[in-house]
Amino acid sequence: MSLELVLIRHAKSDWGDSGLRDHARPLAARGRRDAPRMGAWLAAGGHVPQLVLCSDAVRTRETLALMQPEWAETPEIRHEATLYAAPPRQLLAALKGVRTRRVALVAHNPGIGRLAADLAAEAPAHPRFHDYPTCAVTVLQFDAWDWAAIGKGRVAAFAIPADL
Secondary structure (H helix, E strand, O other): OOEEEEEEEOOOEOOOOOOOOHHHOOEOHHHHHHHHHHHHHHHHOOOOOOEEEEEOOHHHHHHHHHHHHHOOOOOEEEEEHHHOOOOHHHHHHOOOOOOOOEEEEEEOOOHHHHHHHHHEOOOOOOOOOOOOOOOOEEEEEEOOOOHHHOOOEEEEEEEOHHHO
């Protein structure tokens, strides 16, 4: 059995209200346009997750909420405070005990982008992979039976909204 991990950086957030805490920042208009397009891209590629582990920040929740209507299947969703501003090791730790084969993490840079780079056996040739812009999505596949046993994975797909 192989495992599939979808790494999603939240869509473009709105910096217009300087009084908001970072955790409470919503999506900007561009982010609200981009998220459904990336959700449709995941569905078209057959990469809809069965389980989504999502940071509890407003912008990650909104990103997921706008992607999800594009998916025929409704995944289980868990909003987790530990994914907010998490480094790669902490993001990976969120998979501990997960028994689902296709999982998505919706989180923030720099952690989510670094995790994509750390887990990719070979980085895609895409010029934006290493700076992991907003709403970037990487699909990684692993020849493993358990999330605790994953090492480097094959990048099955990578895209950013500007590609669509």
